Amino acid sequence: MIEAFEILFTASFWVAAIRIASPLIFATMGELICERAGVLNLGIEGIMVAGAFAGWLTVYLGGDLWTGVAIAAMAGAMFGLLHATLTVPLGLSQHVVGIGITLLATSLTYFTYRIVLPEVTSPPRIASFQPLPVPVLSEIPVLGPALFNQTPLTYLAFVTVGVVAWVLYRTPLGLAVRAAGENPSAVEAQGISVTAIRTGAVMAGSALMAVGGAFLTMSAFNSFFFEMINGRGWICIALVVFGSWRPGKALLGAILFAAFDAYQVRLQQITGGAVPYQLFLMMPFVLSILALVVMSRRAAYPKALMIPYQKGER
Amino acid sequence: MPDFPKNLKFFTPTRRSLLKTAGAGAVLAATAGLPTRLFAQEPLKVAAVYTVPFEQQWVSRIHIAANAAKDRGDIEYTATENVSNTDYERVMREYCEAGNKLILGEVFGVEQAARDVARDYPEVAFLMGSSFKEDAAVPNFAPFDNYIQDASYLTGLIAGAMTQSKNIGMVGGFPIPEVNRLMHAFMAGVRETAGDDAKFQVAFIGSWFDPPKAKETAFAQIDAGADILYAERFGVSDAAQERGVLAIGNVIDTQADYPETVVASALWHFEPTLDRAIEQVKAGSFTAEDYGVYSFMKEGGCSIAPLGTFEDKVPDEIKALVAEREAAIKDGSFTVEINDEEPKSS
Numbered sequence: 001m002i003e004a005f006e007i008l009f010t011a012s013f014w015v016a017a018i019r020i021a022s023p024l025i026f027a028t029m030g031e032l033i034c035e036r037a038g039v040l041n042l043g044i045e046g047i048m049v050a051g052a053f054a055g056w057l058t059v060y061l062g063g064d065l066w067t068g069v070a071i072a073a074m075a076g077a078m079f080g081l082l083h084a085t086l087t088v089p090l091g092l093s094q095h096v097v098g099i100g101i102t103l104l105a106t107s108l109t110y111f112t113y114r115i116v117l118p119e120v121t122s123p124p125r126i127a128s129f130q131p132l133p134v135p136v137l138s139e140i141p142v143l144g145p146a147l148f149n150q151t152p153l154t155y156l157a158f159v160t161v162g163v164v165a166w167v168l169y170r171t172p173l174g175l176a177v178r179a180a181g182e183n184p185s186a187v188e189a190q191g192i193s194v195t196a197i198r199t200g201a202v203m204a205g206s207a208l209m210a211v212g213g214a215f216l217t218m219s220a221f222n223s224f225f226f227e228m229i230n231g232r233g234w235i236c237i238a239l240v241v242f243g244s245w246r247p248g249k250a251l252l253g254a255i256l257f258a259a260f261d262a263y264q265v266r267l268q269q270i271t272g273g274a275v276p277y278q279l280f281l282m283m284p285f286v287l288s289i290l291a292l293v294v295m296s297r298r299a300a301y302p303k304a305l306m307i308p309y310q311k312g313e314r
Numbered sequence: 315m316p317d318f319p320k321n322l323k324f325f326t327p328t329r330r331s332l333l334k335t336a337g338a339g340a341v342l343a344a345t346a347g348l349p350t351r352l353f354a355q356e357p358l359k360v361a362a363v364y365t366v367p368f369e370q371q372w373v374s375r376i377h378i379a380a381n382a383a384k385d386r387g388d389i390e391y392t393a394t395e396n397v398s399n400t401d402y403e404r405v406m407r408e409y410c411e412a413g414n415k416l417i418l419g420e421v422f423g424v425e426q427a428a429r430d431v432a433r434d435y436p437e438v439a440f441l442m443g444s445s446f447k448e449d450a451a452v453p454n455f456a457p458f459d460n461y462i463q464d465a466s467y468l469t470g471l472i473a474g475a476m477t478q479s480k481n482i483g484m485v486g487g488f489p490i491p492e493v494n495r496l497m498h499a500f501m502a503g504v505r506e507t508a509g510d511d512a513k514f515q516v517a518f519i520g521s522w523f524d525p526p527k528a529k530e531t532a533f534a535q536i537d538a539g540a541d542i543l544y545a546e547r548f549g550v551s552d553a554a555q556e557r558g559v560l561a562i563g564n565v566i567d568t569q570a571d572y573p574e575t576v577v578a579s580a581l582w583h584f585e586p587t588l589d590r591a592i593e594q595v596k597a598g599s600f601t602a603e604d605y606g607v608y609s610f611m612k613e614g615g616c617s618i619a620p621l622g623t624f625e626d627k628v629p630d631e632i633k634a635l636v637a638e639r640e641a642a643i644k645d646g647s648f649t650v651e652i653n654d655e656e657p658k659s660s
Binding site for chain 1: 367368369371396489515516517518519521522523524525527529530531533534535537538548549566568571657659660
């Protein structure tokens, strides 16, 4: 029993938690931007697949790692543009379009993968991002390695949260994005195009989702597998609700979920097989649902979320 | 029916005279064996339906064997990868309708539906990876699986000798018989050389394709003291390599990618299974028998990969023991136990 608590004080546990959280942080921030502008983006799962592949392929074909990240973001933005075109000016169902984008992005990714690599016996590897310890800070016990001995992409994930929070709450652009999700007519009354704001938000958000996917192939692992996103995108949709559409709380949610996940694999090893492994795999999800119930009771969702805006319509 | 027009020719002269009829009859009798021999030279139409990409370890072994048979000219081979279980039956039927005589695949998620398809196409032979045994009621459906417990056991002997902490980490996808029996055989080998007090950490990640998750799980086991990992999934050897511990490969040989990490691998060879099926279908005698046995070591269905970079690091007495057991398995004097139950941490 004591062992179960001791895990919580080991550096490797927290390192794992932050590492597992990183792709979720990117993608959750991406989804959050979309939803704050009033668009639910269910294309997230597919966009993460596309990003994972685009980033990895760029490096595999000889690009450097940061070029890979940029290409992944661009691929994500392109799917975002498609999503936004269908849901913003055309006002189509965001559920149907989102799921359509997920199916399109995953299939198109696999199609491209097969064209590029028709005959391989095992998926090729790339030289992925390596941990880059921050001097001095990474020496702090337990939390030092967790926060300051990670790959550059993890640092970027944390920077992204700061930037998203700052832009949303401290800049006129952020105000316009938030207003587009709450009261689009007010945005239009200011002479700002709701269509442009929402389209831009969906593209930027999708770019972040794609970088989240790229984290898995370029930092957490070093090769691309078709089903490796494995539902992480859907988790991020729940994390946005968990965070009450606020970047800081969503970050906490992502870390909490990842910590549960890192905890369950460690707990599995000390119970000696007395408890079925399925219960452990379930743990992060069950605990997240419980946390969601507690956290989101008073959450105020964006009032115009999922409501298409037609200029001049009353 | 390539032989049909040839037989027709013999009937035309028979109408002319009785004498010729007798002669033709003799020729016909002499050529009676011809159709089957002609048929045997025709490549057999084989189609495969896989639920995962060709790169997946398990499927890659089937794909390699099928391509080898194709290159020999024994079969015509077409295959579809990444077919979801919900779509599996449809693709099977399409291949049956397209005139394939032997369908290969893996029906772990569609056991009943696949057998229903087999019932609907009694003239087509089905050789399918399955967790169940053959059923006389579906005589054209034969199950196989990677029964490579012999090789897994031998890798266990090596792992048991190489571990210093006597703590072994094992990461699997799902606890299905195919995974379980190899883990048990491996554990039996470890216990023999490391002693009964060897500790096993067993974890399942609930996915076949989540290398980052497999890697995280492996990290957790290394943190808990494992110094050698049984790499059932992609991702485990990566964790071992990063932390400087050892790994044992499964189904495929990955030592080239992890030269300082992967000590030994249990390899699966699908060739004996497939070649037997091709031969049976061509002879018209394909029946529902258990093809699992053709993955056994004495049939050449599995082997232990060359130690390669670890040739000098594995103690000589262990190499001798492995060679001795290998010979005993091949001559039938030693049998590795088959245990399909879910393995538990100890």
